[in-house]
Amino acid sequence: MDKIYSELIQAKKIVIAGHIRPDGDCVGSCTALYQYLKLYKDEMGIQQIDVYLEPFGSELMILGGTDEIIHSYDSDEVYDLFISLDSGSIDRLGNAIKYFNSAKKRINIDHHISNNRFADVNHVVADASSTCEVLFDIMDENKITKEIAASLYVGIIHDTGVFKHSNTSEHTMMIAGKLISKGIDFSRLIDESFYSKTYVQNQILGRCLMESILVLDGKVVIASIDRRMLDFYQAAPSDTDGIIDQLRVTKGVEVAVFIYETKSHEYKVSLRSNGEINVSKIAVFFGGGGHIKAAGYTMIGTLHDVINNLLTHIDAQLIKQA
Numbered sequence: 001m002d003k004i005y006s007e008l009i010q011a012k013k014i015v016i017a018g019h020i021r022p023d024g025d026c027v028g029s030c031t032a033l034y035q036y037l038k039l040y041k042d043e044m045g046i047q048q049i050d051v052y053l054e055p056f057g058s059e060l061m062i063l064g065g066t067d068e069i070i071h072s073y074d075s076d077e078v079y080d081l082f083i084s085l086d087s088g089s090i091d092r093l094g095n096a097i098k099y100f101n102s103a104k105k106r107i108n109i110d111h112h113i114s115n116n117r118f119a120d121v122n123h124v125v126a127d128a129s130s131t132c133e134v135l136f137d138i139m140d141e142n143k144i145t146k147e148i149a150a151s152l153y154v155g156i157i158h159d160t161g162v163f164k165h166s167n168t169s170e171h172t173m174m175i176a177g178k179l180i181s182k183g184i185d186f187s188r189l190i191d192e193s194f195y196s197k198t199y200v201q202n203q204i205l206g207r208c209l210m211e212s213i214l215v216l217d218g219k220v221v222i223a224s225i226d227r228r229m230l231d232f233y234q235a236a237p238s239d240t241d242g243i244i245d246q247l248r249v250t251k252g253v254e255v256a257v258f259i260y261e262t263k264s265h266e267y268k269v270s271l272r273s274n275g276e277i278n279v280s281k282i283a284v285f286f287g288g289g290g291h292i293k294a295a296g297y298t299m300i301g302t303l304h305d306v307i308n309n310l311l312t313h314i315d316a317q318l319i320k321q322a
């Protein structure tokens, strides 16, 4: 922690970035830290703080500071300090890698078990529910405003599936309580950022569930969506958020798989485990990463290649378990 503060004190120009296809924890942590550091700008002699993220779903635009996030990577600005949030590896930073490479110092704050400690200062808490939880623990609680609390709360609810995933701990709930005490409208934040769906999002969800397949004795459920279908609905990848959660609650299922085509012959795979299967291990094998019960990767090939290769790995773990 001292190392993080000593880097902050020395930096005049700071850049914050999160992972590609940003989720709630990524946007929540970036906006929380952005708003928090702004409070210290004068005191610490910080001249500039920029946040870079790929575009994300409009449901997260309710968070403070989201309108100031930069989505284009044209500038060749060189920063004193790069802060990576919620990214398990360098490649997850996408186009922001160029600012990482040119920055004088780099900090990596994260909670992925697969994090490969790619920065100069690495603060990785693998048993934390979310990057927002890690951030709360290094922030001065008294300085946390209602807006910062909202960002942290949204990050936590997204990564815990509203406090239901196994990554939710007593400590997570204690933090949530402290954030609530800042006066946030938590019901609205949960509904608007997590549960609310557009009509098109519901249509895509319905189609994916209807066309899903149940394999390996009903222990694995797989749903996929190709580019043609995404284009037909004029949907963005973030419009598929939550489909994996619905697949996961299928009775008897140990692993839920959701696959979407990112470009021709390239697929993004999301994995969720209900039991003993370690999906992070499988994702890491295919060049991705994540957590034991929630992980993902990108693979090139046909949809059949993706499914065949993946099922071999799931089956191998199921056999070992039996």
Ligand code: 5GP
Binding pocket: 088, 089, 092, 112, 114, 269, 270, 271, 287, 288, 289, 290, 291, 294, 295, 296, 297, 298
């Ligand atoms: P999701 O399936 O929701 O995209 O991701 C689940 C978890 O796995 C998240 O913690 C996410 O950061 C991680 N993850 C998903 N895709 C990738 C990937 O391609 N590479 C890495 N390193 N992690 C991923």
Ligand code: MN
Binding pocket: 025, 026, 086, 111, 129, 130, 131, 159
């Ligand atoms: Mn996260």
